[in-house]
Amino acid sequence: MKKLLFCLPLLFFLGGCGRIELxxxxxxxxxxxxxxxxxxxxxxxxxxLESIRQDSLDGGATPVYLSASGADLSSAFDNADQMLAxxxxxxxxxxxxxxxxxxxxxxxxxxxxxxxxxxxxxxxRIATARDAAPEDALRxxxxxxEIPGVALSAMLDQRAKEGRLPNLPFYRxxxxxxxxxxxxxPALSVSADGHVQPNGQAVxxxxxxxxxxxxxxxxxxxxxx
Amino acid sequence: xxxxxxxxxxxxxxGLCLLADGLYLPISGAAVRSAAAAGLxxxxxxxxxxxxxxxxxxxxxxxxxxRLGRAGTVLRVAAGGAAVIGVWNTLTRLTAFWQATALPGLxxxxxxxxxxxxxxxxxxxxxxxxxxWAYPTAWLCGIIVLVSLLVTLPxxxxxxxxxxxxxxxxxxxxxxxxxxMLPVILLCQNRRSLPSxxxxxxxxxxxxxxxxxxxxxxxxxxxxxxxxxxxxxFSAAGVFSVGDFLQRGEVIFACALVLAECVxxxxxxxxLWPNGSKKHVFTLPVxxxxxxxxxx
Numbered sequence: 001m002k003k004l005l006f007c008l009p010l011l012f013f014l015g016g017c018g019r020i021e022l023x024x025x026x027x028x029x030x031x032x033x034x035x036x037x038x039x040x041x042x043x044x045x046x047x048x049l050e051s052i053r054q055d056s057l058d059g060g061a062t063p064v065y066l067s068a069s070g071a072d073l074s075s076a077f078d079n080a081d082q083m084l085a086x087x088x089x090x091x092x093x094x095x096x097x098x099x100x101x102x103x104x105x106x107x108x109x110x111x112x113x114x115x116x117x118x119x120x121x122x123x124x125r126i127a128t129a130r131d132a133a134p135e136d137a138l139r140x141x142x143x144x145x146e147i148p149g150v151a152l153s154a155m156l157d158q159r160a161k162e163g164r165l166p167n168l169p170f171y172r173x174x175x176x177x178x179x180x181x182x183x184x185x186p187a188l189s190v191s192a193d194g195h196v197q198p199n200g201q202a203v204x205x206x207x208x209x210x211x212x213x214x215x216x217x218x219x220x221x222x223x224x225x
Numbered sequence: 226x227x228x229x230x231x232x233x234x235x236x237x238x239x240g241l242c243l244l245a246d247g248l249y250l251p252i253s254g255a256a257v258r259s260a261a262a263a264g265l266x267x268x269x270x271x272x273x274x275x276x277x278x279x280x281x282x283x284x285x286x287x288x289x290x291x292r293l294g295r296a297g298t299v300l301r302v303a304a305g306g307a308a309v310i311g312v313w314n315t316l317t318r319l320t321a322f323w324q325a326t327a328l329p330g331l332x333x334x335x336x337x338x339x340x341x342x343x344x345x346x347x348x349x350x351x352x353x354x355x356x357x358w359a360y361p362t363a364w365l366c367g368i369i370v371l372v373s374l375l376v377t378l379p380x381x382x383x384x385x386x387x388x389x390x391x392x393x394x395x396x397x398x399x400x401x402x403x404x405x406m407l408p409v410i411l412l413c414q415n416r417r418s419l420p421s422x423x424x425x426x427x428x429x430x431x432x433x434x435x436x437x438x439x440x441x442x443x444x445x446x447x448x449x450x451x452x453x454x455x456x457x458x459f460s461a462a463g464v465f466s467v468g469d470f471l472q473r474g475e476v477i478f479a480c481a482l483v484l485a486e487c488v489x490x491x492x493x494x495x496x497l498w499p500n501g502s503k504k505h506v507f508t509l510p511v512x513x514x515x516x517x518x519x520x521x
Contacts, residue, residue: 091473115453118326122447123464171464172382175448 029089033063034149036134037073038099039106044069047076048135049088050149063147065139073106073113091119094153096126097134097188103202103209111177114170122171125156128202130187130212137188140196152196156186165198177207187212230414232421234356236428237363238492239413242406243267243432244366245485247458249318249402250436252443252451254388256399260440263403264433271410271429275422278415286411287499307408308496314405315490316340319483325455326479343487348494349502352412355491362484363428369481370435373474374442376465381445388444403436409492 036048046069053064068083070076081088098110114120129137142151160167165186168176176183184201191197201213243264250260283289286304290297319340320333328336347355415421443451443461451457459482463475495501 118329121463121466122460123466169464171380171447171450171460174450174453175382175385178449178453 028086030084030086031089031092033092033147034095034097034138034152035093036097036129036138037076037102037106037110038129038134039101040069044071045073045076045102045106046135047073047080048138049080050138050147052147052150061146063149067135073109089119090117090124091121093121093124095149095156096124097129097138097152098126099129099134100202100209100212102134103128103185103204107204107209108177108207111174115174120170122174123169125153125160125169125186126173127152127156127186127188128209128212130189130199130202132188132190137190137196140190140194143195148196152188155196155198159186159198166201180206182206184213229419230353230356230412230421231360232419232424233428234360235413235421236424236426236431238356238359238428238488239271239406239409239425240428240430240432240435241359241363241366241485242409242489242492243403243429244370244435245315245482245489246402246405247436247439248322248456248479248482248486250440250458251396251398252440252447252457252461253396254391254444255393256396257389257437257440257444258394259396259400260403261433261437263400264429264436267403267406267410268426268429268433270407271413271425272422274410275413275415275425278413279417279420279422282417284416285414304408304411305497308493311405311408311493312341312344312490312497315486315493319486322456322459326459327476340487340490344490344494347487347491348498351501352492352495352499355488355495356412359488359492362488363431366481366485367431367435369477370439373462373465373478373481374438376474377442377446377462380464381442382448383445385445385448388448406489408496409489411496412492 030051032049033052034050038046040046047067049066049068051064051066052061054061066080066083068076068080070079077088096110098107102110110126114124138149138152140148142148145151145154156165159165166184168183168185173183173185182203182205184203186198187200187202188196189199198215199212200215203210203213246260250256278285278289281289283292287301290301293300316337320337323331323336324333347358413421413425439458439462443457446461446464447454447457451461454460459475459479461475462478463473465474
């Protein structure tokens with residue numbers, strides 16, 4: 001019996017808890033809690049990542065931000081990796097904020113990139129920043145949480161459950177996108193006092209952003225990016 | 226004393242072997258239908274084999290081969306060949322799964338060797354020990370699969386049920402995957418003193434229902450997205466999480482199916498190595514009363 005109990009933790013290893021890549025241990029990974037992506041005027045992709053620094057065991061977590069850019073998503077992430085002794089780890093990321101320009105041109109690339117990353121979750125939510133840069137929305141102070149990205153994710157989850165924002169985590173977005181169906185992503189903006197607030201929906205048709213719908217509107221708006 | 230495999234152990238083994246395909250099934254409406262058809266085929270073939278044993282009044286495949294003389298030897302060699310193919314199939318697909326998901330840095334030769342070693346350690350105690358351990362393992366796997374199904378229920382998009390009726394009519398990969406467990410059927414016993422048809426029906430029904438439910442869950446959650454994910458049944462189990470604490474629910478789910486694969490591999494090895502290691506022969510301490518009355 002004791003032998004069996006000793007072997008029990010090995011079950012988790014069988015299924016993949018012990019995520020071993022040669023030369024890569026848990027301590028060498030930098031967990032990302034949220035990220036923002038935007039398309040710059042020169043066509044480069046700008047990436048801002050939020051990670052959590054745990055200063056002490058009794059709490060005291062603080063967000064840290066890292067920005068990098070690249071010609072495409074892959075090189076932007078590679079460039080961010082190059083700035084660290086760690087490797088970026090997306091398994092804890094729950095939210096991706098994208099700019100309207102990025103949504104209009106790069107959404108298929110983002111979908112493909114996330115599919116190719118083993119550490120990206122299928123439950124991650126993508127939201128569109130409206131009237132604000134996604135980097136600014138990501139860094140905006142949270143009211144009830146210490147980490148803005150975590151607060152953002154909780155807010156998106158809750159509003160989606162209430163039906164006030166589209167409930168479209170990545171796995172549902174993928175389904176709609178592959179079936180060439182129209183879909184909407186939550187739109188977020190930064191309020192006058194510097195907090196993130198829901199601001200309608202970004203409407204996509206054929207995988208391309210066609211406009212925004214205001215919170216009060218029921219039909220598609222013509223507010224093109 | 227004859228080696229006695231209790232019917233419920235046998236039923237558990239059959240159910241687990243059917244469930245073991247859950248990690249690799251492609252997911253679409255046609256795939257779910259084809260997996261169901263393959264499961265029913267396995268079901269009917271098993272019942273046919275058990276009825277055949279009963280009719281010929283033989284206990285199991287080994288006894289049957291012993292009665293057939295040279296033809297029996299040919300049959301045993303053929304069964305051994307099928308078992309080798311089955312073990313090879315398990316090794317290739319499970320090591321590919323590990324490399325794509327959990328252990329990308331480890332060579333497949335190493336993970337395959339580890340799996341084979343575990344299966345051989347179980348198989349050296351012969352069929353009876355593998356079947357006996359299949360029983361609690363089946364309960365463990367069943368509970369894990371059931372909990373995994375329940376917690377992901379809110380994430381299902383019920384509209385995706387419509388894709389069950391969409392063409393094509395048939396998915397070749399989904400149909401042939403469950404048929405890979407057919408050699409395991411040869412391990413079944415069906416004695417007059419210990420009829421095992423009922424337990425086999427229950428075990429296979431549980432395995433088939435489990436397999437179909439996890440496939441259906443993947444279809445309902447992922448929809449068309451299942452076609453671009455390498456292991457959709459595994460991925461679909463991972464959409465459930467509790468905040469940042471309980472993530473990667475697919476890991477626990479995969480444990481259940483990996484255990485089922487290990488049991489299947491060990492069962493197939495016992496076809497190749499029926500006498501096991503003499504040091505580790507397992508026998509029941511007390512003969513069954515049914516056996517005594519049958520022999521008297």
